[in-house]
Amino acid sequence: MQRKEERRELFRVVFKETVWGTMTLLGEGGVTVKILDISSQGALVETDFDISSKSKVYLDFKINSNPFSVPGSVIRKVVYPDYFQYGILFSEDKQQFQRLFRELNTYKIRKAKPYLLED
Numbered sequence: 001m002q003r004k005e006e007r008r009e010l011f012r013v014v015f016k017e018t019v020w021g022t023m024t025l026l027g028e029g030g031v032t033v034k035i036l037d038i039s040s041q042g043a044l045v046e047t048d049f050d051i052s053s054k055s056k057v058y059l060d061f062k063i064n065s066n067p068f069s070v071p072g073s074v075i076r077k078v079v080y081p082d083y084f085q086y087g088i089l090f091s092e093d094k095q096q097f098q099r100l101f102r103e104l105n106t107y108k109i110r111k112a113k114p115y116l117l118e119d
Helices: 094-112
Strands: 013-025 028-039 042-047 058-065 067-078 084-090
Touching: 013 042, 013 094, 028 058, 042 067, 058 084, 058 094, 067 094
Parallel strands: none
Antiparallel strands: 013 028, 013 058, 028 042, 042 084, 058 067, 067 084
């Protein structure tokens, strides 16, 4: 975990559009998930696949067309009649954290002011 004085102000990107990813359980296959929101330290995903809390997973997704494959653990599970929501805490990896933080910043800027960053 980061020391308190080293922490940056973290923000969570809540997607208005549908963002799909794949959640892979270690030692098993992957399932398609809808990513509801994400930060550089974790994500909230939704799927119709039931897994146990505390499962070790990889979450694969793209931000700004850049692929990510992030290891993590399921730390929260909410059961709904037709689907499940999982809170995933990403495993600490300083390089991955910084890369994801940059991409989320760029994503947020592009959504707020698309004319500033044209491809």
